[in-house]
Amino acid sequence: MKKILAIAMILGVLTSCDKFLAEEPRSEMSVDQFFSYPTHAYNAVNILYRTGAPTFYGSGVYGGSRAMLGGYISGLFDNEYKGQEVHVQHSQNLTLNGTNLGSYFDGAWDACYLAISRANLAINNIPETPDLEESEIKLLTAQARFFRAFNYYYLVKTFGDVPLILDAYSSLDNLYVERTPTAQVYAQIVEDLKYAVEEGGLADVPMTENGYRISRSTAAALLADVYLNMSGYPLQEARYAEAAAMARSIISSGNYALIQNGATESESAYNVMRVSDNENEYVYSIEYDASIDDNYWQPAICYPNSATSWGIFAYSITNNAYRPTEEFLWIYDDENDLRVQNKQYFHNSLTYVDGGVEVTKTFETAPYLWHNDEALFETGKNPKDIVVYRYAEVLLIAAEAIAQTEGVTDEAIGYLADVQARAYWQTDRSEIVAKLSGLSFDAFIKAVWKERLRELALEYKIWADVQRTRQYPVTNENEKGEVTFVDVVGHTTIWGKTFEEKHLLFPISENERQRNPNLGQNDGY
Structure with a gap:
């Protein structure tokens, strides 16, 4: 953000030296220029649908998605490629800190604050955009405030106290913002969402x-x-x-x-x-739309890495990047619960014809909810x-x-x-x-x-529920479908690692702390 602002200010100085120019270049529009037409206001809101926290749900084939991190730290989900994906290793081993995962947490922090910056810019300028009807102003503002809230919600659940910034930056003043108490961040999230629900039309x-x-x-x-x-x-x-x-x-x-x-x-x-x-x-x-912006890798994480050698997929790589552990699958009554039957939420086999011969492959249980026949076997493009x-x-x-x-x-x-x-x-x-x-x-x-554990298994809610309840779900192979809740602090995971209080929040990146010395660090890191 500082680099962008610095460049923008330099460009502004250079432009002021050349006032004899009759036209301003449309490829480098100032804020005042940009919010000149209704289409500009609509574009400012449209980009929020693809900035920050919403992008954390899209998956890579090796590292999974950012939304999966809670599943990894819970110990109830695994990644077949964790040997190279250090964020999975450190999460499962409870060894993560602001240095060894600095770049990883940078990516989340920066993306959210970019979205918040864009939302602030929209919220501040939409009301002043010429030729917008009052109903349009409310509607666009409601969407911008929704996404500002959505990004702050991710940040406060992930890092706790975070800087609460509500105005668009127009100078290099006050860049080193201190963290705002969690309660105050939540209060702003509520205010934004109440506007969207009650006033936004x-x-x-x-x-x-x-x-x-x-x-x-x-x-x-x-x-x-x-x-x-x-x-x-x-x-x-x-x-x-x-x-x-x-x-x-x-x-x-x-x-x-x-x-x-x-x-x-x-x-x-x-x-x-x-x-x-x-x-x-x-x-x-x-x-998503396969012809514009497809949800590319999600079907490929429905199969193990070994499936790449089967030669039947339109993808060059497959990887079980969000593999439910046996301990998680014991949450289900495997006789009566439809969700855990093969080819419902999950699967562990595939039958196909190879050279006129029917072949059946079995593998460790993987998500099936993201399986897409057309993408996997024909196009390699996923519109889901x-x-x-x-x-x-x-x-x-x-x-x-x-x-x-x-x-x-x-x-x-x-x-x-x-x-x-x-x-x-x-x-x-x-x-x-x-x-x-x-x-x-x-x-x-x-x-x-x-x-919630059973129904929302592939919607990444598990760690948020552990955070808010401070209770960890314990299962038993001999009593499938039964769950006992124990205090998360002091509980030892299936990987033999014991949760401490500090693990209920993630560390702030040391890179970000060097950029902003007023941030401090979460306790225990």
Whole structure:
């Protein structure tokens, strides 16, 4: 950012020396020039969809995605290529610090603050853009504030206290910003999202019916998630009532529904998720198009590295970059839970024809939800969107938040039962409701936590739940489907490493601390 500002200021000085020029070059527009037409304001918002935290969900074939880091540190997910991917090694070994992963954390920090800088620029200038209607100003500002909140949410969950910057930089003054307390960062996230939900005029329709633009429910889902996390550690602000209200607003809209199972396992809801981008279960999706910007490597991480030698893929490399460990898979009842059956969320075999002969390959369990036949076997280009929030998660947030504030009500039970009934597709929903109705408050809350582990397994929520609850899920091969929660601090992972308090946040890069001496470091690093 400093280099960009310095260059911009030098260019400004040079330009002032040549005032005789009649025209300013359009390829090097100043801020005043840029926000001259409505299209400029729209472009300033459009770029936010592809800057910062949203890009962390796209996967590389070796290193996986940044969103996977929590799964790695939890010890419940592995990467077949961790021998060269040091961020995986240090996360699993709990040896990460601001030096050995300095460049890795730089990438996340810089990307988020670039997005925040762009959002600030948009928020500050959209109201002054000529020829914009008031409704357009609100709509564009709501989207910009959503993405500012989304990026700060990633930063505060990852690093704790971070600099809170709300104005666009116009000079080199005040570059060494100190970290802002976590509570204040969260307060700004809430303010931005409340504007988006209540004042922004966002369409109250599913994102899939809104040209894949942020809708009111998208902002409400993120805000519900934020309130849920604020209710846990480190803030413990008890914002469950607000989380319930946001989740209920999405549910009561009638715009969303769980995808239903078809008649066969191949027609299950989870296989619909795998192939379809246009479902009303999707509340926030990151859109891809194979002809413009494809979600390139995600199908390639559905197979082991050895599969490269099979000679059947359109990809030159495959790698099981987010391999669920056996200990994670024991979270599921492998007899009754559809999600853990082969070719649902996960798979461990492939049958194909080679020279007229049917060949079956088996391998360690890998994600199947990202498998795409056309990309894998024909084009090498993957158009599949990445879903960040689904209606299933909204129901689970509602179930937990309502139980926390109103008790284990029929409503809370019903929302959890909806998610479970789809997974336990051969069990009558009434049986599920009856079983949940007999649970104590503590047992019901933990039943929701378990369901979040199972349902959101490939949506990277696991570490955020450990952070907010301070509880770690322990499984047992002899009691599949059962989960015991223990204090995360002091727990030893399957890799033989013991969590300390410091591991609940990641370190700030030493590179960033050298650039900004006012940052300090998280305790223990």
